[in-house]
Amino acid sequence: MKTFYDFHLHWYPGYQIDRFGERLQEVTRNYSSVVGVVYDTELVDCWNDFLIATQFLPLKNVESSDSRFYGEMEEDGTRIVFYRGVQAVSEENVELLVIGEVPDTGPLEKMVSVALSIGSAVLLPWGFGKWRGKRGQLILREFRQSRPRLFPSDSANRPNRGGGKAFLAGVFAKLPGCYRLDGSDPLPMENDEIFSFTLGMEGPEPQDFPEDAASFAERLPQLASELKSVEGRRVGRESVSRQVRLRKNGLALQPPHIPTVPGTSDAGDIESATDRYARRFSGSVGMFFLDRQAELTLKLAELERFPKGEVLDIGGGHTQLAPHFLEKGCSVSIFASDDSCRKRPDRILGAWNYRFATGDLLHLPYPDNSFEVVTLFRLVPHETDWEALIEEAARVSRNTVILDYPDIRSFNVFSRMLFLVKKAVEKDTRDYELFTRKKIAAAMEEAGLRDLRWRPQFFLPMALYRMVGSGRFAKILESFFNTLGLTQLFGSPVIVGGRKKASE
Structure with missing residues (x-):
């Protein structure tokens, strides 16, 4: 038998x-x-x-x-x-x-x-x-x-x-x-x-x-x-x-989004803290994306102005920015929605090199003006009450708040078609909301932030570069578009930094 x-x-x-x-x-x-x-x-x-x-x-x-x-x-x-x-x-x-x-x-x-x-x-x-x-x-x-x-x-x-x-x-x-x-x-x-x-x-x-x-x-x-x-x-x-x-x-393997209780966060950082999400930034193309993001963010942070270098990375379980702040000698805290979000930081940063806390992203357990720099990455497009998220980040910041968002003044104007491209390449990409600069500026100014500085990242959609699979090709092409001024006009995602009104 x-x-x-x-x-x-x-x-x-x-x-x-x-x-x-x-x-x-x-x-x-x-x-x-x-x-x-x-x-x-x-x-x-x-x-x-x-x-x-x-x-x-x-x-x-x-x-x-x-x-x-x-x-x-x-x-x-x-x-x-x-x-x-x-x-x-x-x-x-x-x-x-x-x-x-x-x-x-x-x-x-x-x-x-x-x-x-x-x-x-x-x-x-x-x-x-x-x-x-x-x-x-x-x-x-x-x-x-x-x-x-x-x-x-x-x-x-x-x-x-x-x-x-x-x-x-x-x-x-x-x-x-x-x-x-x-x-x-x-x-x-x-x-x-x-x-x-x-x-x-x-x-x-x-x-x-x-x-x-x-x-x-x-x-x-x-x-x-x-x-x-x-x-x-x-x-x-x-x-x-x-x-x-x-x-x-294909069958929907991720559960549908369930609206949260009004006044609480949607906890969008849990997904971005997974190894599965991190693989979207693997290879030479992913390295190019992350290097560009870190370069622009560190310039906006102006760490030379803040000798203490206390940084709060809200939803930072993705560890895309924390390693760069640590290299600059900053004291880094990561605040996340769930304990599962610390797996990557513990492995990549070492649990002894940073502070970690969890809770509702819209109600941070820190006093006003606790950190020199506060960052919000991979969060704003996935948060229903994103204005409250920005307001809370501004509350705990002494000086600077930096965030990213997908701008509609870009190839994102074809967002539904591009979402299908992203899904074909990334398989489990999340849907997201698009924003205008006017809308983001209004929310940041309402939160007490001024001197807004806008740094668009890429002229062509990131999904297209992932399809090509060459970081060198992406770098050359984006350098060309940046020289022509197209990235500044129509680039996305956009990184924007704002200073607290009391910060001088």
């Missing part, structure tokens, strides 16, 4: 357990046991949702834990086992399927090394467009090192027939001889639960199944040597068609 393994499963909101159950029963007709690995993602707790759904499968002798599910089909006793994994993403935007303890986000090389050193198994799954170019070379470099518990993983989304096979495979076809652990990889689309088990591995029936995911990871090197891939016919046009459908009709 044989066992079927699917090493790449997800359970997304909207999936139907009866449809999944029908697909599972089709597989059990040919196998005495079925094993799958269900991966949580950054946006979805797939495992716990999956455990709830399995209550409606025709199973007996069910046992479940934090990392393993076991049951037997009522009809024929076929053993069904699922293990929990986590889909992580490196700074280079390469996906890792981790079975066992998950490493912190970082460069691919470091994440793989740390995961393997703590006994986890790592699968690097084929990705649409991600196994080519520089990322493809990074992946190839990892597999050139002979290490147990590191496996390539084919996906049922990759064509293995037809004209698109070689092009879409990327470096997958160049991998040295190492054992693969393949899986179906159902996508967050309606009815895609039936895509489960369309690709996998088969091998001899094991005597027993490990009791948890960590033990399963430990057994994988030996198990992989006994498995062979079970492939269907997949052609290039089907692969491309699935990606088009995903981008047009």
Whole structure:
């Protein structure tokens, strides 16, 4: 008797357990046991949702834990086992399927090394467009090192027939001889639960199944040597068609915005403090964006005027500015909506190098005039009562308030069309409000700020530079537009700094 393994499963909101159950029963007709690995993602707790759904499968002798599910089909006793994994993403935007303890986000090389050193198994799954170019070379470099518990993983989304096979495979076809652990990889689309088990591995029936995911990871090197891939016919046009459908009709993985109680913050900084959000600024293009932002912000801060250098970064869990202020010798405080927002600052800055506090962004727990400089980045467009946010920032500032916002006097005038471009490139981008300079100026002046200085950042939309993927190209082009004066007239996002009226 044989066992079927699917090493790449997800359970997304909207999936139907009866449809999944029908697909599972089709597989059990040919196998005495079925094993799958269900991966949580950054946006979805797939495992716990999956455990709830399995209550409606025709199973007996069910046992479940934090990392393993076991049951037997009522009809024929076929053993069904699922293990929990986590889909992580490196700074280079390469996906890792981790079975066992998950490493912190970082460069691919470091994440793989740390995961393997703590006994986890790592699968690097084929990705649409991600196994080519520089990322493809990074992946190839990892597999050139002979290490147990590191496996390539084919996906049922990759064509293995037809004209698109070689092009879409990327470096997958160049991998040295190492054992693969393949899986179906159902996508967050309606009815895609039936895509489960369309690709996998088969091998001899094991005597027993490990009791948890960590033990399963430990057994994988030996198990992989006994498995062979079970492939269907997949052609290039089907692969491309699935990606088009995903981008047009993918399931909404983020919960809808729920209005907060009037007078309290929308807590938009929680999203911008995630590693997922930070990956929008990875690579040479992201570095160019952040360097430009820091350059303009530090000039507006005029730190030479303030020897104490006390800076409050409201919603600064993104750590885009705090490192630069620390380098200048400033005393940095970050105020955020939730404790989860300190993960990146603790890792990047060191918990001992800055102060952190949480609460309502519209009601800061500081006396008036507590800080020389107060910054508000990645916040104003995502806050319903943004005028109150600016007013509160001005209250606790002794001298300067600096914020950024998307200006409608730019390519943002085509915001709805550009939002679709951003979503195609960034996948989980947030919607946002646009502003005029007059509107921002009125709010800042009402808050007691004067001498407003406007610093537009980029003439062309950031999403377009991300599509090109070259920081050098972006820098050259933006320098040209800046020389012509187009950036000052029509650039966005805009950084604006204002001084307190009492500040001289």
